[in-house]
Structures are given as structure tokens and as C-alpha cells.
Amino acid sequence: MTPADRPRRSALYLPASNAKAIAKARTLPCDVVILDLEDAVPPEAKDEARAAAVAAVAEGGFGDREVVIRANGLDTAWGADDLAAIAGSRADAVLVPKVDGPEAIARYEAALAAAPAAMQLWAMIETCASVFALEPIAATARTGRLAAWIIGTNDLAKEMRAQLTPGREAFLPFLSMAVAAARAHGLAILDGVCNEFRDLDAFTAEARQGMVFGFDGKSLIHPAQVDPCNLVFSPGEAELAWARAVIAAFDQPENRGKGAIRVEGKMAELLHLDQAQRLVALAERIAARP
Template sequence: MTPIDRPRRSALYLPASNAKALAKARTLPCDVVILDLEDAVAPEAKEEARAAAVAAIAQGGFGHREVAIRVNGLDTEWGAADLAAVAGSKADAVLVPKVNGPQDIDRLQDALSGAPEAMQLWAMIETCASVFALEPIAAKARSTRLSLWIMGLNDLAKEMRAQSVPERTPFLPFLSMAVAAARAHGVTVLDGVCNEFRDLGVFEAEARQGLLFGFDGKSLIHPAQIEPCNTVFSPSEADLGWAASVIAAFALPENKGKGAIKVDGKMTELLHLEQARRLVAVAEQIAASV
């Protein structure tokens, strides 16, 4: 699987300063592990966490899981050293916070010039400036390592002075625009975290809202969120049944060359055939990653 078509239903943040969390990450059913050097790590533990993250990746044992390191921003006292350490590591990706515009992607691309060719650049969309530069930021995927976005609504809410409510009303326009910009340039896009980890019903509702918007998956703050997240962002039996019917119908000799046919009494076009094939491919990728 290429980096952009592998399953990324669930991306779990873990503090790189927590040795038990790093060990547990190797056993969890998430698709992506994000070793965090930023929000989850106190200032006095930043350097220790950086060394622990690089060592954990060198040790390996993460199996099918993609492993990224979230660094501190370049404008912090730890950012440059974080980037240099990740560039010399075996991480699949470096996740960078508070990207404001395409110029930041260029700066990060230069900073990663010595990194392995396969290392990806992932960016947090979490500032007021970034939501007004979504398309030009996404366009950088065509000429840089940029391949994935993660929404950061907690930081965005802070900047906006907006209230965080279960419906996420203040952020709905930004969520849909982020997905549209990402799709326009082939960028994978993950929904932000749900701060409620005790009530999984609340989490599942937010995850389904993200699926409705078209997100590829969701970032997580607690292992308990992994299973419901994987379920929400996996094709259901009903989805796959519909896909099989559409594919089979278009394969019939009498439908050869047709752009629109009836399937189960509904008008179905070639765009639906493309969607059906994608659902089947996603299910196959998920099965292959287990």
C-alpha cells in the first residue's frame, strides 16, 4: 500500500515521555501511533521525550501501525532540534503543529532535506490563519513531502475564542472546507480529537459526524476510543452489500458501455461504480493490515 491509500481510521496520540504508553502502543489496534513531543509533554521533559521517541522507533515492534512524531513548533526553543532528530530517525512521518500557510510547508521541506525520501510531512490545521489558506497549503502536496492533515480544533477554538460544544457548530464550515481542499490535492485528512473519553457514545457521535464530512479517520486521545473509531471509519456490511450489487450490475453484458443503470430500483451512475470500487478497496486494505 502506498502512504495515501493505507487505512488511517484511528490515529492515537501518546506522550513520548511515558515509557509505559510507548510499550502499550505496540499492542493497540490503531492504524497510526503519534508519539507526542508537544502538548502532552511538560517543558522540562521535552528533551527526554525526544530521545525516547526516536529510541522507540529505532527499537521497532509497531507492526502494521504507521508511526509519526509530533514535534514542537519551529518557533519554539525545541522545534529545530525536534525536526533534526526526527529527520534522522525511522519515523514514517513528522507531524508539525500550527502551520499557518504554504510558506511554512516550504520552510519545513527545507528543514527535512536530509531525511529519508519516504518520510512524510504531516501538518496540523489549527490556526485562524491556516483556515484561510487551506487550498494553497494543500497544493504543496504536489511539490513537497506533505501528505496528511490533522484538524486541531482545541487550538483553533482558543484562537477564535469560540465555545466547544458537542455539535462543533462554530467549526463546521472549516471542517467541510478542509476536506474539500485536501481532496483537491490528494491529501489525507483526519478529524480532530474528541475530548470526551469517558462517554464513548459522545465520541461515536462526533466520529460519525466526521465520517459524514468525508474525513479519512480521526485523531484520538485515549485507547478506549480506538475500537469505536475503527468501526465508524470502516465500510459496514450494508456499504459492502451495496457496493457488490453496483459492481455486479455494471458487469452484466446488457449494461456494458452504459453510463447510468438501475440497481435495486435506484438510478446508479458511473460515479457510484467508482465509489463502490473504492469501498471494496478500503475494506481489502483494512483486512490486509490486520
């Protein structure tokens, strides 16, 4: 499985300084664990959190979960040390905050020059400036480490002075454009966090909204959000039944070479075949997880 093929339905943030939370993350069914050195860690604990994150990655025990370390920005007192430490770790990726444009990606690429070639660069898309630079930021993936985006709706709301309503009306154009820019350049993209960790119905509604927009998954702030998130971003039985029917129909000798056929009373084109194959492959990868 290549990095781009991996299921990323649920990405759980946890403070890298919290050993108990890290231990619990090793038992949770999330696809991605994000050891946070930034927002979740106060200034006086930054150095300790950095050492703890690197040690946790070295210790392992995360199974087939991707392990990502979120660094402080290079414009902070801790960013350069964070990037140097992460570059020497076994983390799958480093997540960097508040990327405004392709120049910021270039600075992070330079800071990771000594990192293993397999280490990915993930970026938080969470500033007003990034809204107007989505395509050039995404285009850097063609020649560098950039592999995924995570939307930061909380930071974006703060900068915009907008309200995070249950329907996220203020952010809908931005969310759809971010997904389009990511897909144009082969990036994975995860939706922002939902602050409602006690109201799982509200969380599920927001996750479904993200799924409709085309996100690969969602970033999470609480373990209780993992199971409903995985359910939303996993193909359903009805979807899979239709997908398998489309694949089987196009595989019939009489349909080979055709651009459009009838399947169970519906028109199916080759683009639907591509979608069906992707959906079935995703379901198989999810099923193969321990």
C-alpha cells in the same frame, strides 16, 4: 499498498516520554501511533521525549501501524532539534503544528531535506490563519512531502474564543472546507480529537459526524476511543453489499460502456462505481490487517 491507500481510521496521540504508553500502543488496534513531543510534553522533558521517540521508532514492534512523531514548531526552542532528530529516524511521518500558510510548509520541507524520500510531512490545521489558506497549503502537496492533515479543534477554539459544543456548530464550515481542500490535492485528512474520553457515546457521535463530512479517520487521546473509532470509519455491511452490487452490475456485458444503470431499484452512475470500488478496496485493506 501506497501511503495514500493505507487505512487511517484511528490515530492515537501519546506522550513520547511515557514508555508504558508506547509499549501499550504496540498492542492496540489503532491504524496510526503519534508519538507526541509537543502539547503532551512539558518544557523540562522535551529533550528526553525526543530521544525516547527516536529510540521507540528504532526499536520497532508497531507492526503495520504508521508511526508519526509530532514535533514542536520551528518557532520554539526545540523545533529545529526535533526536526533534525526525526529526519534521521525511521518514522513514517513527522507531524508539525500550527501551519498558517504555504510558507510554513516550505520551512518544514527545508528542515527535512536530509530525511529519507519516503518520510511524509503531516500538518496540524489549527489556526485562524489556516482557515483562509487551506487551498494554498494543500497545493504544496503537489511538489513536496505533504501527505496528510490533522485538524486541531482545541487550538482553533482557543484562538477563535469559540465553544466546543457537542455538535461543533462553530466549526462546521471550516471542517467541510478543510476536507474539500485536502481532497482537491490528494491529501489524507483526520478529524480533531474529542475530549470526551469517558463518554464513548459522545465520542461516537462526534466520530460519525466526521465520517459524514468525509474524513478518513479521527485523532484520539485515549485507548478506549480506538475500537469505536475503527467501527465508525470502517465500511458497514450494508454499504459493502450495495457497493459490490454496483460493481457486479457494471461488470455485466450488457452494461459495459454505459454511464448510468439501475441497480436494485436505484440509479447508479459511473461516479457511484468509483465510490463502490474505493469502499471495497478500503474494506479489503482493513481486513488484511493483522
